[in-house]
Amino acid sequence: MKILLVNPPVEDFYITGIRRQPLGLLYIASSLREAGYNPELLNCHTGKKQVVDLPSEFSYLKEYIDHPDPQIRFPFKNYTHYGMSWQEIEARIKNNPSDLYFISSLFTTYYQEAEKLISIIKKYHKNAIVAVGGYHPSLHTDYYLNKTEVDYVIKGEGEIGAVRLVQLLEKGGEPESIPGIVSAKSSDEQKISMTDAPDIKNLPFPARDLLLHRDFRAYRKNFVSMISSRGCPNRCEFCTGRTIWGNRYRSREIEDVLNEIMQCCENYGADIINFEDDNLFPTKKYAQQMLAAIIEMKEKMNFFPEFTAMNGISLENLDEEIPPLMKLAGFNELNISLVTQSAEVQSVNRRPFDSARFRSIAESAKKSGLNVRGYFILGMPGQDKKEIEDTITFMKGMKIQVFPSVFYNVFSSEREWKMQRSSAFFNESPELSRSDLIRFFNICGRDH
Numbered sequence: 001m002k003i004l005l006v007n008p009p010v011e012d013f014y015i016t017g018i019r020r021q022p023l024g025l026l027y028i029a030s031s032l033r034e035a036g037y038n039p040e041l042l043n044c045h046t047g048k049k050q051v052v053d054l055p056s057e058f059s060y061l062k063e064y065i066d067h068p069d070p071q072i073r074f075p076f077k078n079y080t081h082y083g084m085s086w087q088e089i090e091a092r093i094k095n096n097p098s099d100l101y102f103i104s105s106l107f108t109t110y111y112q113e114a115e116k117l118i119s120i121i122k123k124y125h126k127n128a129i130v131a132v133g134g135y136h137p138s139l140h141t142d143y144y145l146n147k148t149e150v151d152y153v154i155k156g157e158g159e160i161g162a163v164r165l166v167q168l169l170e171k172g173g174e175p176e177s178i179p180g181i182v183s184a185k186s187s188d189e190q191k192i193s194m195t196d197a198p199d200i201k202n203l204p205f206p207a208r209d210l211l212l213h214r215d216f217r218a219y220r221k222n223f224v225s226m227i228s229s230r231g232c233p234n235r236c237e238f239c240t241g242r243t244i245w246g247n248r249y250r251s252r253e254i255e256d257v258l259n260e261i262m263q264c265c266e267n268y269g270a271d272i273i274n275f276e277d278d279n280l281f282p283t284k285k286y287a288q289q290m291l292a293a294i295i296e297m298k299e300k301m302n303f304f305p306e307f308t309a310m311n312g313i314s315l316e317n318l319d320e321e322i323p324p325l326m327k328l329a330g331f332n333e334l335n336i337s338l339v340t341q342s343a344e345v346q347s348v349n350r351r352p353f354d355s356a357r358f359r360s361i362a363e364s365a366k367k368s369g370l371n372v373r374g375y376f377i378l379g380m381p382g383q384d385k386k387e388i389e390d391t392i393t394f395m396k397g398m399k400i401q402v403f404p405s406v407f408y409n410v411f412s413s414e415r416e417w418k419m420q421r422s423s424a425f426f427n428e429s430p431e432l433s434r435s436d437l438i439r440f441f442n443i444c445g446r447d448h
């Protein structure tokens, strides 16, 4: 059976250049290989980019684009297609027929890109099977089954479900009998269930050999994305991580993580390794052990990759001893999110640590020579201007870089999905107008 894994391009006002490696698909690929299959990868999210017309859904932004007042001027330049052009994607799909396609549709924001890909595949290969997985289909399964030409939705982590789906398609049987593999024929109960989550201690390393050299390149360096854990033990109100990972937090053996780091350095010349974990250091002990092991490895080996944790590090079980170890291990930056300075809003949102802990770890990180990037959420329901001003003042008082994560709502109705992105300032409220949101965003941006 010929299997093609496809990572769609992305259209947005900006992207983070190093997030182009489809780690989920690479894990599925290595699991399929282990089961005896030979999948291929089409990574459409390349480093290419092309400015495209502003979609009509964003016409509400027009009055802010090039606004004469720089404080409320829309902060991004152009709406851009990041990756292979649609013409090139169409030609590649047409010329490379496969029996089964797995499509990654990670975010609600980019659902149209995944949908367009599904249409292209079905246009040229009507009888091919198309399965889609990721946060968005796991959350909005009915949409894919009823409004796209997709055959199956894989809900949750894809490794086990993908292998079982291929085996059943080959041998004959009802894929709908697999938990979390959903088609229009599935029962309501099956539509709710998730695929079986794998034991991540035993997963083969992601099949990075399917990537091209260009997929590792960003900012003139070789980047690699990896994870040491899945899930998060915390329960922050606004977080959608549970959609995929469920309620279980699982971490890998440190030795296994080190072996993967070494492989990334030796085989792919990694200059920078970005941990994509939701919660990289769940306990102080794990953080100490992991960082000590990396420091020891670096002393023995002949390579010195830099490490980043761009998703941020959750601080509930950490203290001032951790940042110096991070620096020694090769981190140059600490990304941490306060979300809000208000103790009340922290509590309502079940945040696992308070402003005092944020401050003490940020101070320790600065002393250790780490650049500190502090994040907060701008525009959460119920927030008012004073709360945002207090939060910005609190963080700026520590002389750290302040970054707003503009709130968006992945549980919104379908007609709003495209606008629910951090770059589109869509969610106005009586307390915070769009001008307010843009102004606060710009205030923070001016310092870095």
Ligand code: SF4
Binding pocket: 232, 233, 234, 235, 236, 239, 240, 241, 278, 279, 314, 352
């Ligand atoms: S700590 Fe982060 S990953 Fe964990 S639940 Fe909260 S927001 Fe989500």
